[in-house]
Amino acid sequence: MDFSNHNLTPDELKKLYVKMLKPRLIEEKMLILLRQGKISKWFSGIGQEAISVGVTLSLKQDEYILPMHRNLGVFTSKEVPLKRLFAQWQGKASGFTKGRDRSFHFGTQEYKIIGMISHLGPQLGVADGIALAHKIRKEQKVTAVFTGEGATSEGDFHEALNIASVWSLPVLFCIENNGYGLSTPVAEQYNCKDLADRGIGYGMESHIIDGNNIIEVYTQVSALAESIRKNPRPVLLEFKTFRMRGHEEASGTKYVPKSLMDAWSKKDPIENFKTYLLKTGVLNQQEIEHQEDLIKAEINQHLEIANAEAPIHSTIDTELADVYASHEPNIIAPKTNIKEEMRFVDAISLGLKQSMQKFENSIIMGQDIADYGGVFKITEGFLQLFGKDRVRNTPICESGIVSTAMGLSINGYKSIVEMQFADFVSSGFNPIVNYLAKVNYRWQQNADVVIRMPCGAGVGAGPFHSQTNEAWFTKTPGLKVIYPAFPYDAKGLLAAAIEDPNPVMFFEHKALYRSIRQEVPTDYYSLPIGEASVLRNGDDVSIITFGAGVHWAIECLDIMKNLSADLIDLRCLQPIDWETIFDSVKKTGKVLILQEDTMFGGIASDISATITEKCFESLDAPIFRVASLDTPVPFASDLERNFLAKKRLEESLEKLMAY
């Protein structure tokens, strides 16, 4: 291994050595604790330290880095106190996640480290968002993100690299190619010689670096980081290295040929560098032992502190309190009484525009939303008004863009993502339910993202452009879900969603866009999230619904003139206004819940179950759920009519009233 190609001072060389030694000695200690049964799981980065350390030291302290599960050297090089790392691994309060997530699954703004989620790929897009924020603010900062070679097979890798290249984002994509993804060797993972070649396909500069040579890692990455700061662009790096231990300690390395292990054990990044430093007189044996003693003493001292800390104690209230970032909404009334009749679509467009005027740190991203104005024309004219930085056409890559929105939030921006159709959210599902939804609970980082969801059937659009998939999200703690039925509510609730620092799924029913009109204040205003509206008051039955269902119910009640009904438009599904529901049920004793979604597992089922638990004594009949057929949404108009819940509404109401 050649370490001679550098002009570093002896002090710099010493520093590189000591910085690599620290994670190695911590790991050796952890392996002992593991054998003693004192820790439960360990992902080893032994043999890969030069990469974590070299990349981290190439960055400035205020530049973000996004490590993986083998990058202990990132944390130690950023000087995260060991006692906090140990407490984190023991699930204790002075760690980073209040005992809610394990190992390296956390981030810390204090140290500008943004840790992984288990799903590996999404953090590559998160790096894009962080870098985008820097780029828009013209801050000349680079963001470095790690991935294993195994995770490069995930779609998220491709999406993130493509976005970064199309938008010239200052990201260093670092692939640690360590030969195996769990037990799968590289030959079964991809079919090319070097992953660095992937860069060509994305129009991206790329380099291969010897990941076991700290001099090569540090000097090359430092030079690249400096060049990226001046000339923002993504660069793909493939670090060649090897995983010297099992995927995690319990799984062993039986499947790795001995010849490979033997060859790579001769390339140990620390041993070889030590030999070089001894040979060149930069360090002597005594100094090396002294450094080892210092680090070992620090490890033991910090372990004692972590061990002495009491196990975490929590309550239901504390756990629930951290699901969302705390937010005291400031409900804003319109400044004047000026109102105009607007269609649903116009109210959303105006609300969005006014929010973007109010929040200069807001960005909207989506397919065809810039010059073209979006397929529903909601962002028409936004490009001229807010400029290219804030109104961003995206490639077709929902997962990558949701992750980018997360990164923007980490680095100080609000984002609004327009799904072209709510159906396509399935391609961005993973980062929504696993990253955005869980991040505040895990390490108190909010996800300031609103995802706009043009949804719903009744427009002859077939199985992939008609779904109302709110139940995919109401199920997931950490998301707020809003589903307005009228222009006034849509405008005020969209403003509230954008004010809210939490992730919000905002459903917009396409069939209402151009069919529903209402007098709406032209000024900016917001409405409280989580309050239903009672549209009609009656004594015989409570009809609980939302979205297009509200309009079906109104039509039905206009026909059934003798029926005296409470009509509740939920407006928000998460949080849900239980008080209004229970008050109504206690008054009427009969309940019909109407949803456009298919029946099984829809929100109507949960509302029904909760009413049964809380208001059983008030009920005079079983709760009726009216929903669409449990089939995909069909295209032909007769089939679609038959599919939709509306078809069975009147008949169900009559049945309920006759009960």
Ligand SMILES: Cc1ncc(C[n+]2csc(CCOP(=O)(O)OP(=O)(O)O)c2C)c(N)n1
């Ligand atoms: C989406 C997803 N699929 C599978 C896994 C299980 N898993 C965790 S790490 C891993 C191997 C990753 O290999 P690589 O990206 O090369 O990183 P390495 O562990 O080698 O550092 C697998 C299969 C996961 N965490 N997430």
